Amino acid sequence: MKKIFATFLFSPLLALLPWSWVAAQSTMELAKKEGKVVWYSSASLPLSQKICGLFNSKGLGIECELHRDGSGKLYSRYVQEAKAGIYTADVFHTSNIGHFVNLTKQGELTKYRPQGTERFDKNFLDKEGYWSVVRASVYIPIYNTTKVKESEVPKSWLDFSDSKWSGKLVHAHPNYSGFVSVGLSALVQKFGWEIFDKLAGTKPRIVQSAIDTTTFVVRGEAYMSLGGTGYEPFVQMQKGEPIKYVYPKEGVPFIISPVAILAKAPHSNAAKVFSDFLYSKDAQQLMANTGVYVANPNIDYPKEMVPLKDVKLMIVSPEDAVKMRKAVSDNFRQKFGV
Amino acid sequence: MAERKAISLKRQLDLTPVVWIFSAFLLVILIIAPMFFLIRESLLIPQEAEGGWGLANFIQAYTDPLYRGPIFWSLIISVSVSVISVIIGALMAWAVARTDLPLPGLVRVGALASFITPPFLGATAWILLAGPREGWLNILYRIITGAGEDSYLFNIFSMGGVVFAIVLYVYPLVFIVVNAGLNNIASDMEDAANIAGAGTVSTMLTVTLPLVMPALLAGLILAFLETIILFGTPAFLAIPARQHVMTTQIRAFMQSEDYLVGLASAYALPMLFAAILLLWIRRRALGRRGYATIGGKGGQRRLQKLGGYRWLLFGICMLPLLASIVLPYFALIVASLMKTQGGGLTWSNLTISNYLFVLRNDQVWPSIWNTLILAVTAATCGALLASVIAYISQRRLVRGHRYLSFLATAPLAIPGIVLAVGLFAAYTHKPVVLYGTLWILFLAYLTKYLPVAFQTSNAALMSIHPELEESSRILGANRLVVFKDITIPLFKVALVASWVLIFLPSLRELSSSVLLWTSKTRVITVVILNFYEEGRLDYVSVLGVMLMVLTLIVVAISYRLVGRDFMNA
Numbered sequence: 062m063k064k065i066f067a068t069f070l071f072s073p074l075l076a077l078l079p080w081s082w083v084a085a086q087s088t089m090e091l092a093k094k095e096g097k098v099v100w101y102s103s104a105s106l107p108l109s110q111k112i113c114g115l116f117n118s119k120g121l122g123i124e125c126e127l128h129r130d131g132s133g134k135l136y137s138r139y140v141q142e143a144k145a146g147i148y149t150a151d152v153f154h155t156s157n158i159g160h161f162v163n164l165t166k167q168g169e170l171t172k173y174r175p176q177g178t179e180r181f182d183k184n185f186l187d188k189e190g191y192w193s194v195v196r197a198s199v200y201i202p203i204y205n206t207t208k209v210k211e212s213e214v215p216k217s218w219l220d221f222s223d224s225k226w227s228g229k230l231v232h233a234h235p236n237y238s239g240f241v242s243v244g245l246s247a248l249v250q251k252f253g254w255e256i257f258d259k260l261a262g263t264k265p266r267i268v269q270s271a272i273d274t275t276t277f278v279v280r281g282e283a284y285m286s287l288g289g290t291g292y293e294p295f296v297q298m299q300k301g302e303p304i305k306y307v308y309p310k311e312g313v314p315f316i317i318s319p320v321a322i323l324a325k326a327p328h329s330n331a332a333k334v335f336s337d338f339l340y341s342k343d344a345q346q347l348m349a350n351t352g353v354y355v356a357n358p359n360i361d362y363p364k365e366m367v368p369l370k371d372v373k374l375m376i377v378s379p380e381d382a383v384k385m386r387k388a389v390s391d392n393f394r395q396k397f398g399v
Numbered sequence: 400m401a402e403r404k405a406i407s408l409k410r411q412l413d414l415t416p417v418v419w420i421f422s423a424f425l426l427v428i429l430i431i432a433p434m435f436f437l438i439r440e441s442l443l444i445p446q447e448a449e450g451g452w453g454l455a456n457f458i459q460a461y462t463d464p465l466y467r468g469p470i471f472w473s474l475i476i477s478v479s480v481s482v483i484s485v486i487i488g489a490l491m492a493w494a495v496a497r498t499d500l501p502l503p504g505l506v507r508v509g510a511l512a513s514f515i516t517p518p519f520l521g522a523t524a525w526i527l528l529a530g531p532r533e534g535w536l537n538i539l540y541r542i543i544t545g546a547g548e549d550s551y552l553f554n555i556f557s558m559g560g561v562v563f564a565i566v567l568y569v570y571p572l573v574f575i576v577v578n579a580g581l582n583n584i585a586s587d588m589e590d591a592a593n594i595a596g597a598g599t600v601s602t603m604l605t606v607t608l609p610l611v612m613p614a615l616l617a618g619l620i621l622a623f624l625e626t627i628i629l630f631g632t633p634a635f636l637a638i639p640a641r642q643h644v645m646t647t648q649i650r651a652f653m654q655s656e657d658y659l660v661g662l663a664s665a666y667a668l669p670m671l672f673a674a675i676l677l678l679w680i681r682r683r684a685l686g687r688r689g690y691a692t693i694g695g696k697g698g699q700r701r702l703q704k705l706g707g708y709r710w711l712l713f714g715i716c717m718l719p720l721l722a723s724i725v726l727p728y729f730a731l732i733v734a735s736l737m738k739t740q741g742g743g744l745t746w747s748n749l750t751i752s753n754y755l756f757v758l759r760n761d762q763v764w765p766s767i768w769n770t771l772i773l774a775v776t777a778a779t780c781g782a783l784l785a786s787v788i789a790y791i792s793q794r795r796l797v798r799g800h801r802y803l804s805f806l807a808t809a810p811l812a813i814p815g816i817v818l819a820v821g822l823f824a825a826y827t828h829k830p831v832v833l834y835g836t837l838w839i840l841f842l843a844y845l846t847k848y849l850p851v852a853f854q855t856s857n858a859a860l861m862s863i864h865p866e867l868e869e870s871s872r873i874l875g876a877n878r879l880v881v882f883k884d885i886t887i888p889l890f891k892v893a894l895v896a897s898w899v900l901i902f903l904p905s906l907r908e909l910s911s912s913v914l915l916w917t918s919k920t921r922v923i924t925v926v927i928l929n930f931y932e933e934g935r936l937d938y939v940s941v942l943g944v945m946l947m948v949l950t951l952i953v954v955a956i957s958y959r960l961v962g963r964d965f966m967n968a
Contacts, residue, residue, distance in 0.1 A: 099918065106933055110761070128918035137656045145827035147835045149917065236655065266556060266639045273934030281533045302739065387657065394465055398641035
């Protein structure tokens with residue numbers, strides 16, 4: 062608290078403070094009149110619902126209405142609705158950074174810097190101020206410890222193509238999951254398009270969500286997963302399910318999940334209040350507790366979580382994510398069949 | 400004097416033309432507009448390409464080998480399912496109608512229970528039972544045979560698995576149709592064959608079979624159509640096996656980030672034409688009577704004595720019931736009560752927390768509410784609309800009544816997902832934007848189930864002689880009054896039956912809803928699909944159990960109101 066006060070005290074922006082305070086007050090007033098905020102979110106259903114629940118428990122008189130779906134489904138829904146001139150979504154949140162580049166280009170987003178984000182790492186913020194990253198995770202394989210011996214665990218992404226895993230893997234779909242779309246882009250940048258032939262050669266079970274891959278491995282229906290989120294396995298491991306991460310030596314794709322306010326948001330003030338909330342310490346801590354990396358630097362992570370600095374990361378630039386999305390989707394369809 | 404005045408007033412207020420216009424208007428909204436926009440959308444070339452009109456969508460949809468695969472597999476699956484369903488359904492119908500099978504009532508009730516079970520719930524249950532590694536039957540198989548960890552008896556995630564899981568819920572259609580057919584054929588011919596020395600089997604094959612051929616053909620076509628339009632089962636079982644079928648491919652087009660509504664429309668149209676063609680063939684084969692022949696139960700039906708074989712046949716008849724009802728419901732109930740999905744079948748792994756989660760989930764109650772609103776309104780409006788149209792066309796009240804009855808049966812030929820693409824294309828544009836409201840789902844449900852209600856009303860009206868109506872017309876009442884005071888009380892049963900026949904399938908409608916839902920208009924099946932896509936088989940099971948409890952309550956009430964005949968309508 063003291064630190065914040067000190068910052069403000071010596072800030073040259075001090076003169077602006079009353080103004081922003083007044084603005085914040087009136088935003089809140091208007092948001093209350095709007096009464097609700099519609100959140101298109103690709104975070105897993107339990108996580109999204111917890112976040113909405115926490116927001117609703119604040120008693121602001123603004124209700125969080127959740128529309129949870131896969132990143133790809135959310136984006137196509139938004140595009141279809143916009144084509145029809147229907148605007149229901151206020152706050153847009155997926156795990157495909159490419160969506161935010163596209164939406165910015167098409168003028169579908171409103172510039173907004175949520176409160177508190179000015180203290181964050183610049184990498185978490187869009188330079189132009191349209192979107193900001195609210196959470197991040199890794200695209201990481203897992204294995205079932207009762208089915209796979211420690212010595213057999215793949216050391217490289219290429220090891221998954223070993224024929225002994227044929228029919229025993231599960232893979233999620235890039236058209237549904239932004240995680241998979243961006244994650245596969247990273248793998249292609251590293252290994253070329255042949256990686257698709259290699260992985261498809263093992264005849265994996267195809268599921269939709271990058272979260273479902275975890276449940277397949279937990280049930281034992283698959284021995285290992287490709288293309289899952291890093292945070293759902295964390296939740297399951299905490300529950301005592303017999304799974305572990307695989308850390309391929311080439312590293313794991315780092316997936317950021319931005320949030321933005323839509324230009325035609327029907328509840329534009331509530332959208333601001335909700336965006337501020339997403340970066341509040343409460344909300345960020347809630348996310349961190351479920352195994353998600355968050356933008357706020359002042360958060361305590363669960364001790365079982367591997368610090369991000371200890372993980373070798375593969376990073377896809379936003380521009381590449383946009384450029385590669387369709388090719389990833391088409392090649393996936395071609396090689397994996399659906 | 401006052402009396403005469405009242406009568407003449409009633410005559411002046413004859414609302415027939417108004418009713419005609421209103422009904423015609425509704426049918427245009429329900430059928431013609433969606434189909435028009437479907438065709439329009441399929442001919443529109445995307446602006447990103449060159450824009451304008453042309454066949455580009457059709458060329459892409461039918462020349463790309465990736466999109467031909469699903470057509471091939473849809474056909475393979477539908478042919479396999481319909482052939483197997485006819486064999487099972489016909490055998491069971493024959494056993495129930497023509498032999499001294501023990502407990503025929505049980506077989507009949509079992510077939511009806513399969514009939515009202517949503518196929519996607521059956522598919523979920525069979526994932527639990529026959530997933531290659533962790534399916535309970537496969538675990539049992541490994542325990543019994545001592546086979547290695549990698550071996551399995553069943554793999555539900557395969558094309559064979561898809562066929563199996565669909566047959567379980569499609570064979571009752573054939574059973575119902577063939578059973579009705581057999582009940583309408585007297586045993587005289589079979590008796591003659593027996594007297595001439597033919598045994599049970601050869602009588603069945605050479606006499607009974609040819610007699611019920613039209614019913615078999617009708618059953619075959621119904622089963623084929625039911626399968627090719629199915630979305631849930633292939634979405635649950637074929638996609639994990641890396642193969643789309645036509646319906647799942649249409650959804651993939653509709654929900655692509657590249658906005659492929661034109662491609663979806665071009666891909667959907669041949670399904671429409673195929674359905675029209677098959678229904679036309681069925682009509683030709685059956686003459687103009689349709690498959691549900693009413694009355695005409697002349698002659699006697701004698702039961703073949705099977706001796707010791709009757710128990711064998713009974714065992715065979717129980718197999719489909721075991722696979723479609725007993726095992727799946729057991730699996731769903733157990734899965735809904737399991738703490739962890741990997742925890743196995745132990746007492747310590749039981750919990751009601753899944754129910755608590757689902758009941759406290761803020762998406763569940765609105766979706767149940769939406770489903771009920773839709774089912775009640777679609778059933779009420781549908782039953783009324785169907786009876787009005789049936790009345791007008793039966794009594795030939797207005798010129799052009801044939802067009803009305805044609806339009807009321809036409810949706811039979813429109814697969815749910817095709818209808819949804821059409822409704823989407825029609826009602827996402829100004830001036831009429833219904834997308835995002837319950838109205839568009841209402842239109843889908845009403846259109847989809849209108850034909851069943853219409854056929855029920857039509858059949859019931861046929862049995863009410865017009866004399867009763869004519870006499871009250873002579874006494875001065877106009878047609879609306881006659882309809883209200885004479886006709887409706889006489890066919891109340893048909894009205895209730897129509898209502899139930901729209902209400903029940905509305906509870907489980909998935910193939911249209913999956914394209915038309917929005918965050919405010921979720922229905923229960925969409926919540927189930929969303930849970931499934933996140934891998935929550937436990938929550939899917941909970942909702943499945945709740946859905947079936949609701950269904951059974953409605954069925955029980957309907958039995959009390961109209962007897963069991965409503966299922967045979």
